[in-house]
Structures are given as C-alpha cells and as structure tokens.
Amino acid sequence: MSASDYRSIFPAAARGAPLDLAQVREHLDVKRLGTKFHYFTEIGSTNNYARELAERGAAEGEVVLAESQSQGRGRLGRRWESPPFSNLYLSVILRPKLPPDQAPQITLMAAVALAETVGWFIPQKAAIKWPNDILVDGKKLAGILTEAVCVPERVEYVILGIGVNVNYPIDSMPQELRQRATSLLDLTRIEVNRESFLRRLIQDLDRCYGDLEQSGFEPLAPRWEAHFGLRGQRVRIELLDQVIVGRARGIARDGALLVEGDDGAVQKVIAGDVIPLET
Numbered sequence: 001m002s003a004s005d006y007r008s009i010f011p012a013a014a015r016g017a018p019l020d021l022a023q024v025r026e027h028l029d030v031k032r033l034g035t036k037f038h039y040f041t042e043i044g045s046t047n048n049y050a051r052e053l054a055e056r057g058a059a060e061g062e063v064v065l066a067e068s069q070s071q072g073r074g075r076l077g078r079r080w081e082s083p084p085f086s087n088l089y090l091s092v093i094l095r096p097k098l099p100p101d102q103a104p105q106i107t108l109m110a111a112v113a114l115a116e117t118v119g120w121f122i123p124q125k126a127a128i129k130w131p132n133d134i135l136v137d138g139k140k141l142a143g144i145l146t147e148a149v150c151v152p153e154r155v156e157y158v159i160l161g162i163g164v165n166v167n168y169p170i171d172s173m174p175q176e177l178r179q180r181a182t183s184l185l186d187l188t189r190i191e192v193n194r195e196s197f198l199r200r201l202i203q204d205l206d207r208c209y210g211d212l213e214q215s216g217f218e219p220l221a222p223r224w225e226a227h228f229g230l231r232g233q234r235v236r237i238e239l240l241d242q243v244i245v246g247r248a249r250g251i252a253r254d255g256a257l258l259v260e261g262d263d264g265a266v267q268k269v270i271a272g273d274v275i276p277l278e279t
C-alpha cells in the first residue's frame with residue numbers, strides 16, 4: 001500500500017510530522033553507524049535501496065530511512081505494514097568481517113540492541129522471539145530483516161533492516177494485525193519522540209556491532225538470553241521442509257536455537273518460524 005492509500009484507509013496516518021534528522025545527528029554518539037542518512041518520504045523498501053547502494057560501493061554505516069514503504073518486506077516474501085510519518089523503517093549497510101556461516105549473528109546482535117533501546121522508552125520488558133522479532137506483552141512491536149550477500153569465504157555486506165511501530169495506533173492497522181501487533185504509543189499511551197528513539201537505536205546498534213566485531217557473539221549472549229522470551233517454552237518450529245516440536249532451551253554460540261525434543265535430545269535450529277505452544 002502507498003502512503004496515500006494508508007491515509008485514505010487509516011486517517012490517523014495523516015497525523016505525524018516528518019523526522020527531523022538534524023535533531024538525530026546533533027547528539028549522535030557513534031563510531032561507525034549513522035555516518036550518512038539517505039532519507040525518503042516514501043520508498044518501495046529501504047532494504048532494496050540499501051542493497052543498491054551497497055552494490056555501488058556505499059560505506060559501512062550508511063543508513064536508509066523512509067517515512068513509509070509501499071513494498072515493506074518481512075522474511076520469506078511476507079509484508080511489513082509501513083504506514084507513514086509515525087513509525088521507523090530503516091536499513092543499515094554493514095560490512096562485517098565474518099565468515100558466511102556467522103552472518104546470522106548480525107540478527108542476534110541487532111535484536112539485543114533493539115530490545116535494549118526499547119527498554120529506554122517503556123517500562124514493560126521487551127522479549128526477543130528468536131530469531132528476529134521483538135515482542136512486548138506477547139505482541140509484535142518490531143521486526144528485523146537481515147539480508148547477507150556473501151562471496152566464498154566471507155560476507156561482502158549485510159543489509160540490516162529494522163521496522164519499529166512507534167506512534168501508529170494499532171487499531172488503525174489492518175484487521176489481521178490488531179491482535180498480534182503493538183506500538184510504543186499503544187503501550188505507553190503517549191507519543192514517543194521518534195528522533196530520540198532513532199538516535200538511541202543507532203547508538204545501541206553501533207555499540208553492539210562494535211562488541212560483536214571485537215569479541216564475537218559470546219559477550220553478547222548473556223544480554224540476548226536476558227531478553228529471550230521463549231526459554232523453557234514449548235514451541236513448534238516450521239522449517240522449509242520439516243516441523244520440530246520441543247522445548248526452547250536457549251541459543252548456541254553460533255546463534256542457532258537449541259530445542260529439546262520429547263526424547264531429551266537437543267537439536268540446533270538455524271532458521272525457521274517459531275510458534276509458542278500452550279503447554
């Protein structure tokens with residue numbers, strides 16, 4: 001849906017003011033990320049544009065930001081609802097020195113940063129739903145879409161896409177999301193300053209990415225575990241060609257989810273959709 005479709009269907013979408021990037025830059029305390037912003041009122045997908053930039057040689061740390069997306073993407077071709085002037089949609093270009101099999105650690109690192117950022121703005125706990133969702137009170141507040149382009153033996157670049165529902169009222173979201181999604185506005189009943197949230201998020205990402213580059217995922221693991229919302233929970237995991245049912249036990253050093261089957265054997269799951277089960 002385009003920004004004008006959103007405005008006609010959900011009048012609340014007409015309310016927000018454009019992001020003031022000067023305000024974001026003013027006190028931005030970072031080493032590598034947020035060095036340059038590419039800002040759009042409307043775009044197809046910030047991840048697609050960031051990828052084009054990366055292919056043209058854009059530097060690590062450049063950020064693509066849009067007020068709305070007409071083709072906002074989730075994983076596996078799913079849609080990311082991106083109503084205008086109220087939420088955050090951004091993609092960061094990273095050029096990590098990682099072998100391809102460790103690229104999933106970027107998603108885990110980003111989940112830690114995002115959960116910690118959210119913690120600055122709401123009293124409720126932000127839970128990481130492995131691998132790429134941030135939930136509050138069981139509802140999805142934010143999602144991460146990491147797309148890695150690899151050459152043999154190393155990652156060439158990663159597009160780290162993040163969508164956060166900040167000030168968009170969830171009762172104006174499409175019907176099928178109203179029970180499953182939330183926004184900071186819905187959680188706090190007050191509008192959150194998007195510039196402050198964005199600045200904090202980029203700083204937290206910058207810090208966590210620095211930690212990952214310097215010392216690997218191990219030092220970040222306890223912080224990831226502290227936000228892990230599924231520990232001990234019975235889960236169903238849908239893989240492309242298989243379904244696994246068991247109890248979520250945590251993550252392995254490489255970022256794989258550890259699932260204990262009914263026979264007590266622990267399996268490593270690299271990628272998949274996790275559905276929490278009742279018991």
Ligand code: BT5
Pocket residue numbers: 044045046047048069071072073074075076078079080081082088089090091132133140141142143144145161162163164165177180181182
């Ligand atoms: C994700 O995928 O959660 C990754 C979302 C990443 C979005 C960002 S925005 C900036 C950048 N540019 C892009 O084009 N994408 C990234 P996944 O785990 O596949 O979840 C997708 C599912 O989340 C959908 O099928 C819906 O059920 C739900 N969903 C869609 N829009 C939502 C929203 N705004 N808030 C909460 N849930 C949503």
